[in-house]
Amino acid sequence: MKTMSHHSPWDLLDERELRERQARKLRTYLGDVVLPFSARYRALFAEAGLSADSIRSLDDLRRIPFTSKKDLMPSPDHPQRAREFIIVPDPAVLKRRPSTLLKALFKGKQAVQDGFEREFRPIFLTSTTGRSADPVPFVYSQHDLNLLGDTGRRLFEVCGARRDLKLLNLFPYAPHLAFWQTHYGGAAFGVFVLSTGGGKFMGTDGNLRMIQKIKPDVLIGMPTFIYHVLQHAVETGMRIEGLQRVVLGGERVAEGLRRKLARMAHDLGSPNLDVVATYGFTEAKMAWGQCPCPVDETPSGYHLYPDLGIMEVVDPVTGDPLPPGSPGELVFTPLDSRGSVVLRYRTGDVIDGGLVHEPCPRCGRRVPRLVGNIRRKSDVRELQLDKIKGTLVDFNQLEHVLDDSEALGAWQLELRKRNDDPCEVDEVVLHVHPIGITDTQTLSRNLQNEFSAKTELHLNRIVFHDADEMRTLQGVGVQLKEQKVVDHRPKDVPSPAGKS
Ligand SMILES: [Zn+2]
Structure with a gap:
C-alpha cells in the first residue's frame, strides 16, 4: 500500500462512527446556519413539521424533502428562484451566537463584522451548463472559496498529484466548477498549474503549443477535448514525452476512452499514462476524484x-x-456551505456500484467511495422512427456503445428529419472518425450489428470523416462543451408525437 495523507480525523472513522458524526454535524449546521437564514428551507421544514432536532441519526435524513433541478429553474412566476436558496444572515440572530459574544469581547466589533462578511457575503459564482435549460447560478462566500481550495487540495491528493509536477488545466475558461476547482485546488495544494482556458480560448493548436513549451506531467480537462488535442498531436507527428497522467472532469468518462487516451499517449512518446476521472456538480460546489489506477484495470471509485x-x-x-x-x-x-445551499439534492445521476465504506483497495484511504460508472438517470428521447408511433430511445445506452467501441475515435449522433421534411419520420445519423481501420464497409456492418445487439435502434446512415471534419462537427474551439448529440429536427414544428 502506498503512503497517503489524511484530510481530516474523520477519514479514519468506521461506518457507524462516521454516520453518527455526520448526523451531529448536520444537526448543528441546520440549527445554526440553514434554518435561521435560508428562507426556502425555513418554510419547507415548517411545512413538514421538522426542526434541526428532528435529525437524531442519519436514518432521519429521509424526513427532509428532496430538492431537485426543477426547484432551482427560473419560471415566469419565479424568475429568480435560485436566490431563495441563498443563506442570508440575520444580524440580530448572529449577535446572539455565543461565539460572536466572545469574539466581540476579545477582538472587538470590527473583527466580528469582518468575520460575518467572510462567512456570508456572496463574492463568487459558478453556474450549471444544461444542454437546453437556463443556467442556474450558485454563489460562494469567502468561507465557500476556502472550502473550494480545501476540496481541490484533497482532490489533487487523491488523484496522486505531487508538488514537483507541472499541470496544464484545459478546462474551458467559464464560470463553471471544473475550471475553478482546478484553479483553487492547485493554489491550495501548492503545485504549478497553467490554465489555458481550453479550446475556445486558445484552439487545439494553441493548447498543443503550450504542451510543447511547458512539458506538463499532467493534463486536466474534459474527456472529449483532451481526446481531440492528443488526436491532433498524433496526426501531426508530434512527440509529447513525460506525460504521466490525464485527469478528466466535466462530463461522463467512458471506460473505452481511458484506453484510447493511453494508446495515443503511448504513440506520442509517453508510454506509462494513467487516466483518472473526477465527478462533481455545481450544486455541491466540490468535486471528488479517483486514485490512480492502470488503464486496463477498474478504478476504485470516487473518494x-x-x-x-x-x-x-x-x-x-x-x-x-x-x-x-x-x-x-x-x-x-x-x-458546511454558505452562499447557495441545497439539501438532499437529487442529482439525476445514477451510479452502478453504489456507496461503499471499506478501505480503498488501491490507496488504503478509509473515506466512503462511490463505485462504478456514473450516468444520467434518463436521457430517454422520443423518436418518430416510423409513421405509426413514437419510440423511446435511451441515449445513455447509445453513447456507451459508441464510447466503448475500440474502432471508433470521435463520434457524433445527429437527429434529423428524412429529406429535411418536418412531416417526415426521424432519422439517426452517426458521424464517426474510425481509428486504424480503412475498410469502412466492414466497419459499418460491425457497427450496425453491435447497435442492433445492444440497443434496439437501427442507424439510418453512418458517415465517415477525418479527424479535422469531426472537430468542426463537434464544435471544438467554438462550443464550451463538444457536441456529441445534435438535434437538427426543426424546432418550431412539433413532431407527430408532440415532443421534440
Ligand atoms: Zn483510493
Whole structure:
C-alpha cells in the first residue's frame, strides 16, 4: 500500500462512527446556519413539521424533502428562484451566537463584522451548463472559496498529484466548477498549474503549443477535448514525452476512452499514462476524484469528503435510501456551505456500484467511495422512427456503445428529419472518425450489428470523416462543451408525437 495523507480525523472513522458524526454535524449546521437564514428551507421544514432536532441519526435524513433541478429553474412566476436558496444572515440572530459574544469581547466589533462578511457575503459564482435549460447560478462566500481550495487540495491528493509536477488545466475558461476547482485546488495544494482556458480560448493548436513549451506531467480537462488535442498531436507527428497522467472532469468518462487516451499517449512518446476521472456538480460546489489506477484495470471509485457533505444513494423511482453497494441515484447534502445551499439534492445521476465504506483497495484511504460508472438517470428521447408511433430511445445506452467501441475515435449522433421534411419520420445519423481501420464497409456492418445487439435502434446512415471534419462537427474551439448529440429536427414544428 502506498503512503497517503489524511484530510481530516474523520477519514479514519468506521461506518457507524462516521454516520453518527455526520448526523451531529448536520444537526448543528441546520440549527445554526440553514434554518435561521435560508428562507426556502425555513418554510419547507415548517411545512413538514421538522426542526434541526428532528435529525437524531442519519436514518432521519429521509424526513427532509428532496430538492431537485426543477426547484432551482427560473419560471415566469419565479424568475429568480435560485436566490431563495441563498443563506442570508440575520444580524440580530448572529449577535446572539455565543461565539460572536466572545469574539466581540476579545477582538472587538470590527473583527466580528469582518468575520460575518467572510462567512456570508456572496463574492463568487459558478453556474450549471444544461444542454437546453437556463443556467442556474450558485454563489460562494469567502468561507465557500476556502472550502473550494480545501476540496481541490484533497482532490489533487487523491488523484496522486505531487508538488514537483507541472499541470496544464484545459478546462474551458467559464464560470463553471471544473475550471475553478482546478484553479483553487492547485493554489491550495501548492503545485504549478497553467490554465489555458481550453479550446475556445486558445484552439487545439494553441493548447498543443503550450504542451510543447511547458512539458506538463499532467493534463486536466474534459474527456472529449483532451481526446481531440492528443488526436491532433498524433496526426501531426508530434512527440509529447513525460506525460504521466490525464485527469478528466466535466462530463461522463467512458471506460473505452481511458484506453484510447493511453494508446495515443503511448504513440506520442509517453508510454506509462494513467487516466483518472473526477465527478462533481455545481450544486455541491466540490468535486471528488479517483486514485490512480492502470488503464486496463477498474478504478476504485470516487473518494468522498465525509466531513463536508453527505452522499446518499436512493432508488431513482421511489426515492427510498438504499443500503451500501446498491446502484441508485446520487443525492447530496452539504455540511458546511454558505452562499447557495441545497439539501438532499437529487442529482439525476445514477451510479452502478453504489456507496461503499471499506478501505480503498488501491490507496488504503478509509473515506466512503462511490463505485462504478456514473450516468444520467434518463436521457430517454422520443423518436418518430416510423409513421405509426413514437419510440423511446435511451441515449445513455447509445453513447456507451459508441464510447466503448475500440474502432471508433470521435463520434457524433445527429437527429434529423428524412429529406429535411418536418412531416417526415426521424432519422439517426452517426458521424464517426474510425481509428486504424480503412475498410469502412466492414466497419459499418460491425457497427450496425453491435447497435442492433445492444440497443434496439437501427442507424439510418453512418458517415465517415477525418479527424479535422469531426472537430468542426463537434464544435471544438467554438462550443464550451463538444457536441456529441445534435438535434437538427426543426424546432418550431412539433413532431407527430408532440415532443421534440
Ligand atoms: Zn483510493
